[in-house]
Amino acid sequence: MSMAVFMTQDPTNSFQWMVFLAQKYSRLFLQGMWITLYVAVIGTLGGFLLGFLIGIVEDMKISADDSPVKKVLIRVLKIICKVYVELFRGTPMIVQAMIIFYGISQTGVQISPDIAGILVTLLNTGAYMTETVRAGINSIDAGQKEGALSLGMSPLNAMFMVILPQAFKNIIPEMANTFLTNLKMTSVLNVIGVSELFMMAKTAGGTYYKYFESYLVIALIYLVLCFIFNRIFKLIEKKMSVRKNYALAIEYMTND
Amino acid sequence: MENEILLSVEQLNKSFGDHEVLKQIDFSVTGGEVICIVGSSGSGKSTLLRCINRLEHQTSGKIYYHGQEVRDIQSEVNKYRAKVGMVFQSFNLFNNMSVLKNCMAATQKVLHLPQEEAFSRAIKHLKSVGMAPYINAMPDQLSGGQKQRVAIARSLCMNPELLLFDEPTSALDPEMVGEVLNVMKALAETGLTMLIVTHEMGFARDVSTRTIFMDKGYIAEDDVPERLFTNPQNPRTREFLSRFISG
Ligand SMILES: Nc1ncnc2c1ncn2[C@@H]1O[C@H](COP(=O)(O)OP(=O)(O)OP(=O)(O)O)[C@@H](O)[C@H]1O
Ligand SMILES: [Mg+2]
Numbered sequence A: 001m002s003m004a005v006f007m008t009q010d011p012t013n014s015f016q017w018m019v020f021l022a023q024k025y026s027r028l029f030l031q032g033m034w035i036t037l038y039v040a041v042i043g044t045l046g047g048f049l050l051g052f053l054i055g056i057v058e059d060m061k062i063s064a065d066d067s068p069v070k071k072v073l074i075r076v077l078k079i080i081c082k083v084y085v086e087l088f089r090g091t092p093m094i095v096q097a098m099i100i101f102y103g104i105s106q107t108g109v110q111i112s113p114d115i116a117g118i119l120v121t122l123l124n125t126g127a128y129m130t131e132t133v134r135a136g137i138n139s140i141d142a143g144q145k146e147g148a149l150s151l152g153m154s155p156l157n158a159m160f161m162v163i164l165p166q167a168f169k170n171i172i173p174e175m176a177n178t179f180l181t182n183l184k185m186t187s188v189l190n191v192i193g194v195s196e197l198f199m200m201a202k203t204a205g206g207t208y209y210k211y212f213e214s215y216l217v218i219a220l221i222y223l224v225l226c227f228i229f230n231r232i233f234k235l236i237e238k239k240m241s242v243r244k245n246y247a248l249a250i251e252y253m254t255n256d
Numbered sequence B: 001m002e003n004e005i006l007l008s009v010e011q012l013n014k015s016f017g018d019h020e021v022l023k024q025i026d027f028s029v030t031g032g033e034v035i036c037i038v039g040s041s042g043s044g045k046s047t048l049l050r051c052i053n054r055l056e057h058q059t060s061g062k063i064y065y066h067g068q069e070v071r072d073i074q075s076e077v078n079k080y081r082a083k084v085g086m087v088f089q090s091f092n093l094f095n096n097m098s099v100l101k102n103c104m105a106a107t108q109k110v111l112h113l114p115q116e117e118a119f120s121r122a123i124k125h126l127k128s129v130g131m132a133p134y135i136n137a138m139p140d141q142l143s144g145g146q147k148q149r150v151a152i153a154r155s156l157c158m159n160p161e162l163l164l165f166d167e168p169t170s171a172l173d174p175e176m177v178g179e180v181l182n183v184m185k186a187l188a189e190t191g192l193t194m195l196i197v198t199h200e201m202g203f204a205r206d207v208s209t210r211t212i213f214m215d216k217g218y219i220a221e222d223d224v225p226e227r228l229f230t231n232p233q234n235p236r237t238r239e240f241l242s243r244f245i246s247g
Helices: A014-024 A026-059 A068-089 A093-106 A113-138 A142-149 A155-192 A197-208 A211-241 B045-052 B074-083 B099-109 B115-128 B144-156 B174-189 B201-207 B225-230 B235-246
Strands: B005-016 B019-030 B034-039 B060-065 B084-087 B162-166 B193-197 B210-215 B218-223
Touching: A014 A026, A014 A197, A014 A211, A026 A068, A026 A113, A026 A155, A026 A197, A026 A211, A068 A113, A093 A113, A093 A155, A113 A155, A142 A155, A155 A197, A155 A211, A155 B099, A197 A211, B005 B045, B019 B045, B019 B193, B019 B218, B034 B045, B034 B201, B045 B162, B045 B193, B074 B084, B084 B144, B099 B115, B099 B144, B115 B144, B144 B174, B174 B193, B174 B201, B201 B225, B210 B225, B210 B235, B218 B225, B218 B235
Parallel strands: B034 B193, B034 B210, B084 B162, B162 B193
Antiparallel strands: B005 B019, B005 B060, B210 B218
């Protein structure tokens, strides 16, 4: 490859235009990448937390001898969760973004596009994670819970000490998937003015009317980001699945 | 505790839908007794133990522990279960914890024992079942017999007053049945009160102080093993035992 390719002051083909734009607007692209990552990471983590909370609520059982207050409380919680999940799974994220951003603005509360973007990502992720968490909990043999209960542990203790740690391990691949999806889905947030990658590409491409090349630049950035995170997740999965051989506790070999 | 009635079951009925599984179950457990429950498959033995441990809820009838009705109030049930342990056919060791953690989780979380005490208790009971060298192993690295011995040790760590066993050897390869039965026999000799559902007739005859034969949801016979196994009063018992001896 000759150095001529990088003579980007006077680009003539698409590739040169890409290099030109990437250099000229490197600050924009970097800033967009940062916002994209920031919204995706915080939104996804928050969404996971919400998904777990709702997954646990949905797994709660009402027993005949619970107090009436507790029964009503659990029932209301379950209904709220159900409605929320239906709403967010049944509408496109881009529409949710508009409704949430303009809805909140209309009430007179000042909300920055970034915060609204995080909120939308979080709520969207939560609705989908709920299903995954519930499936994860259901995949754990009922005997695990019964073993815990039979020792006097509360159902909540059984959940947090025994069931969730095992379910979590099964859910990790799905969580990784969700994060990668979110990384890409943040691009719709440009409609409410979040200055993530997509928005920046629009800006960068606009000056010279070189949209094709500008979007190619961010396509490359998305691709590299997804590739890197995918690798990291695969590594974590591999780390977690290795079985260490146990060491016999020889100090207890004699039985006295 | 000896000679005091620990648990009594009164007029217990249990249906799944319109399928009556337990019918008018009446019996009590006195401190120090080792009671074996035998009977053919589907006669309701597991359901009875699960009702006693509150994993199932009876349709009618009552269960009393130290004369107090066992109610389904979560905090009361938790305390009751801490005293009335259960060993399962499928072991139910926590797959996310080592052998040692399995034996310390409940003593720390439920009994609030300090770390060192939970540890020394775990070691003591793991030693008694011959599993102390395996404290660092995970459940899926153990054989069935080893898992069941750990499960027994885990229950013992709670210092139970009564221990329920639901076919503790039925999921084991034949060569591992002996090691678990030996542990249980040794436990019986320490005076621990036990209620054991089993298909091991030899064990029931030799170890139990009382044997209950269940048939189609009823307690058909409840007697000392000397009589129940050699001179059963109920023809159904005779039929069941003869099938066992010939089979
Ligand atoms: N959760 C359930 N729902 C519906 N029916 C059930 C349930 N659990 C048990 N049963 C039914 O109740 C009856 C008694 O079951 P149980 O497990 O108590 O028998 P068992 O004496 O323990 O048999 P085994 O020796 O095979 O373990 C069986 O007919 C079974 O099909
Ligand atoms: Mg059974």
